[in-house]
Amino acid sequence: MTDTERLPLIGMTLDDLGGVCAHGGMPRFVAKQLAQWLYDKKVTSFDEMANISKKNREWLAANYVIGRKKPASSVRSADGTVKYLFNVGPGRNIESVYIPDKERATLCVSSQVGCKMNCYFCATGKLGFKANLSAAQIMNQILSIPPAPGKGGEAMNPLTNVVFMGMGEPLDNWKEVSKVLEIMTAPWGMAWSPKRITVSTVGHIGNLKELLDKTQVHVAVSVHSADPAQRESMMPAQKAFPLQSVMRLLSGYDFSHQRRLSLEYIMWRGVNDDIAHANQLVKLIGNLPVRVNLIRYHAIPGIDLRPCSEERMTMFRNVLNSHGITATIRASRGEDVQAACGMLAGRQESRSDR
Numbered sequence: 643m644t645d646t647e648r649l650p651l652i653g654m655t656l657d658d659l660g661g662v663c664a665h666g667g668m669p670r671f672v673a674k675q676l677a678q679w680l681y682d683k684k685v686t687s688f689d690e691m692a693n694i695s696k697k698n699r700e701w702l703a704a705n706y707v708i709g710r711k712k713p714a715s716s717v718r719s720a721d722g723t724v725k726y727l728f729n730v731g732p733g734r735n736i737e738s739v740y741i742p743d744k745e746r747a748t749l750c751v752s753s754q755v756g757c758k759m760n761c762y763f764c765a766t767g768k769l770g771f772k773a774n775l776s777a778a779q780i781m782n783q784i785l786s787i788p789p790a791p792g793k794g795g796e797a798m799n800p801l802t803n804v805v806f807m808g809m810g811e812p813l814d815n816w817k818e819v820s821k822v823l824e825i826m827t828a829p830w831g832m833a834w835s836p837k838r839i840t841v842s843t844v845g846h847i848g849n850l851k852e853l854l855d856k857t858q859v860h861v862a863v864s865v866h867s868a869d870p871a872q873r874e875s876m877m878p879a880q881k882a883f884p885l886q887s888v889m890r891l892l893s894g895y896d897f898s899h900q901r902r903l904s905l906e907y908i909m910w911r912g913v914n915d916d917i918a919h920a921n922q923l924v925k926l927i928g929n930l931p932v933r934v935n936l937i938r939y940h941a942i943p944g945i946d947l948r949p950c951s952e953e954r955m956t957m958f959r960n961v962l963n964s965h966g967i968t969a970t971i972r973a974s975r976g977e978d979v980q981a982a983c984g985m986l987a988g989r990q991e992s993r994s995d996r
């Protein structure tokens with residue numbers, strides 16, 4: 643078998659690994675050992691799996707690959723943010739963004755190559771949809787970043803948080819994303835608390851319900867306008883997934899304790915940044931315990947939208963705060979290397995700095 647014919651093991655759940663073991667005539671407990679090597683110890687070769695017999699390791703290596711792949715390149719922002727580019731097939735690249743912040747380090751992962759949602763303001767949307775990423779390709783981003791420091795290389799903090807806010811709409815690739823969430827939170831996998839994970843969505847209703855029912859991860863909904871007609875002009879997904887229906891669904895869940903619901907609101911000058919827009923958002927939120935993230939827009943060539951002023955953002959935040967809504971203006975990270983919100987386009991020109 644060639645490398646491309648052998649299936650990757652990362653991205654497999656414990657049940658999937660049980661199937662692998664059954665196929666190779668290995669006892670079921672080997673599946674747990676495999677999961678530990680892949681997701682806890684994060685090994686990159688079968689030889690490192692010391693408690694699995696040589697015979698079984700050889701069979702695994704003949705039939706499967708681990709699936710770990712280093713980033714093809716990376717580029718570091720002046721603020722310490724690092725954008726990584728992974729090749730995921732002929733002519734297909736995706737990006738992941740590492741965002742250090744004191745003792746925290748958040749990774750923004752991609753779930754698709756391109757995106758079907760075609761949001762007017764987004765560089766990824768302009769690519770159109772190319773492919774869903776497999777669970778292995780999503781897991782590879784999480785397991786391979788930050789890369790181990792090379793000779794004299796600077797050590798980077800291990801990941802404390804993962805946000806599904808990179809390229810693609812995660813709930814449009816729910817089958818693979820749900821596997822990744824299981825692997826990240828299961829005791830046999832990475833054993834992360836779901837509070838360390840946020841899934842961002844335009845409000846893909848059917849799969850959002852599954853995410854809410856089957857996981858405890860935080861949820862972020864991209865709102866950007868509380869006015870249905872204006873939102874539809876910026877986000878065609880509003881037609882299939884009206885915000886009002888999304889909010890109705892969300893109101894049936896408890897976000898007052900451990901689980902967090904955020905609403906993302908990118909602010910554009912003269913478009914969605916006046917008092918009337920703020921009041922519409924207040925009305926939409928009603929009594930839902932949400933936090934609103936006001937996001938500075940990063941101008942993208944060819945798109946006639948401009949960021950709004952600091953004063954406008956502060957005014958908007960104050961209106962929300964005066965109604966008892968927690969709202970913050972998000973610090974912008976990685977804009978100089980096109981790593982900020984809405985700027986990911988999987989371009990090959992990222993230069994390697996490692």
Ligand code: SF4
Nearest residue numbers: 757759761764767810
């Ligand atoms: S903003 Fe998100 S959902 Fe919209 S096109 Fe970009 S990647 Fe897709």
